Amino acid sequence: MAAAAPPPPTVPAELNMDLPTSYPLFTRIRLAAKPDVPVIHKMIHQMAVFERLSDQCSATEPSLAATLFSKNNPFESFTVFLIEASTTPFPSSSSTGVNHKFIPIHKTLNLDLPISDPESEKFTSSTMEDDVIVAGFVLFFPNYSTFLAKPGFYIEDLFVRESYRRKGLGKMLLSAVAKQAVAMGYGRVEWVVLDWNVNAIKFYEQMGADVMQEWRVCRLTGDALQGYATASGTDGLDLI
């Protein structure tokens, strides 16, 4: 003798009125190319301001254009993913931004509040689609582990514009790089974080990353690097 199933719970109509209205935000991650240099340049400078390192940032549009996207093969050299946002859906069959090496990743977010982006006009996508705004970027390139005998990716920069923060876009960019690494059979994704940036460290650990406490980055740059120009193989530097 089967017991009668209880009736399914119902949500009273009056409670529905209290639920927050949802604002969809359509996002797309795609490979950047030369026409995107102006927005990338603006974001690099915003990142420098955010990090209080503006004095160290000498990137210009021409210098970026001269050093990025000169190779035909993304992922083999310096590579940029852009994350773009729109309040209207991206055409599903859109060929815009498609590169044979990477199929754009689409995701729809449901926000409690609409995005307020006072700089949207400065960050219009180079694809010229209506209402498509560049919200962030990640710049990465191959590295190599001799122990694994495998390439990996090193993430140099990950940046989300202020109006789009705390909505998961940074995680989506990092995930896109990790997914690409797995797809290529790579062994690692690495980056650096400032030791006092506890929120970032927590975020990265939640992403599955190990924060290596014992390693320190060594950097040879500026005059110290230029000094090696004149050190020939035969006179060289003093031996130690």
Next chain:
Amino acid sequence: MAAAAPPPPTVPAELNMDLPTSYPLFTRIRLAAKPDVPVIHKMIHQMAVFERLSDQCSATEPSLAATLFSKNNPFESFTVFLIEASTTPFPSSSSTGVNHKFIPIHKTLNLDLPISDPESEKFTSSTMEDDVIVAGFVLFFPNYSTFLAKPGFYIEDLFVRESYRRKGLGKMLLSAVAKQAVAMGYGRVEWVVLDWNVNAIKFYEQMGADVMQEWRVCRLTGDALQGYATASGTDGLDLI
């Protein structure tokens, strides 16, 4: 009226007998290529033993051969310099090991004692020249600074075999990378060091490097990385 110049100082003959006898060691830094994979493989495993990380080293000759030297252009991807040593001079007009992109660097060291290298037969140079032994290597590849809008080099590994240590070979390898970076107009050379390795840190600071105390390396690898394979663009991971 000119004063008579003092006679030049002379070294008494009997003192000369106390001067140490000098043993010349001829060295050459050249680009590595596929035929060098076996010795590179042996050195990577010696390095893992030295760092007590043998359990993390899964590199094999085939896996290294499959991932190194597949590009025609050195410096644009993973690049290895070998330092080789000989007790007899390298032919000055030798074309061996010459790549159009890099002219080998020769330097003669004068040692107080001859090198005793019990493993010399295992490390014979792939160039098949007489009495040329591989003594160490450096593996590096391009990285990129968005602030400088310039590439640089990242040094993944620098290793000198035990019999050849404390003779300046590590410095010669690091200098060769720095010099190449300057020649290419690059902005930085970077690497990492363990924070407890005070001798290495002192050495790098003497080389002109800054040791960045605040940065920590984050690494996503193994199962944590593989987990991203199944995270699609639409389901993804939970947003934070």
